[in-house]
Amino acid sequence: MPTIKQGFAPVVDESTRLLILGSLPGDASLAAQEYYAHPRNAFWRLIGRVVGKDLCALPYLERLATLKASGIGLWDVIASADRTGSLDAAIRSPRATDLHGLIAGLPTLKAVAFNGALAARNGRRLLGERSGLTLIDLPSSSPAHARPFEQKAAVWDQLTFTLR
Template identity: 35%
Template sequence: MKAQTWERVTHSFLPIYNEDSKVLILGTAPSVKSRENNFYYGHPQNRFWRVLAQITAVTLPESVEEKKAFLLSKGIALYDVIESCDIQGSSDSSIRNVVPADLSEIIQTAGRIPVLGNGGTAFRLYQKHQYRQTGIPMILLPSTSPANAAWNLQRLTDAWESKLKPYLQND
């Protein structure tokens, strides 16, 4: 197995939100595939988009534009807790030298909306770097990453639905 090299990664795409956003979902940092695709949850095995599509009973959005339109139509804001960090590949456990993302513009635009964290690393980093500034507690959700193999798609969907559904807008 090839040893992973350290890479300094800076978030290269914008958060998705508007004044109608009712909930903010924060991941950790873009994966290698997400950085290649220049959009969130780009790894084909990441279950983020499938979970949201099942919860909302919509066709799985495919293109970046479809995904953006889907999020905004449901009142979902999306970003990451990290603006830049050192990381090996896509491994959250390797993250170090974190510069946290500035969430102030999202909160100024959307208001003090609930914040949900996609996985334990996003939760820990938010608690460490952003909670004091926002004053908004984060609701922890299980990671949709393929590395979270203990959670199958149905179990993930059930867990996410119970926390996310109350905040979703209907079309």
């Protein structure tokens, strides 16, 4: 039976230049109350390459601080939904986050990157043709998205150009 899953607050500040949006935290993340907490999720390895630091070796709060210091923010496109398990395919009755409200408070934002197909589909629909922002689709960092790490990294590594 599906249960209501609630997302987290955004991790941003006034210097956020790149906002990475996922769909909705999975069960491991919800249990830990941390973005991308599943041990096989490649997010911290992928974004660590972008910022040039081994984020996996840092405690969670230091990871977030490093992202903020690098101009990177995190959030999701879905605020809450009915979902059994962690798969995006199991999401039912999603309620969208207020992306426009968040973005309005980010004066230095240049780009929005979507972590996975569902985030991209929903995020692009929510944002529409928002001028001035570069929108980037990324392969999902989830272990459920069975693509070799190096193939994912080749796309994620391009985020370094958005931070310049």
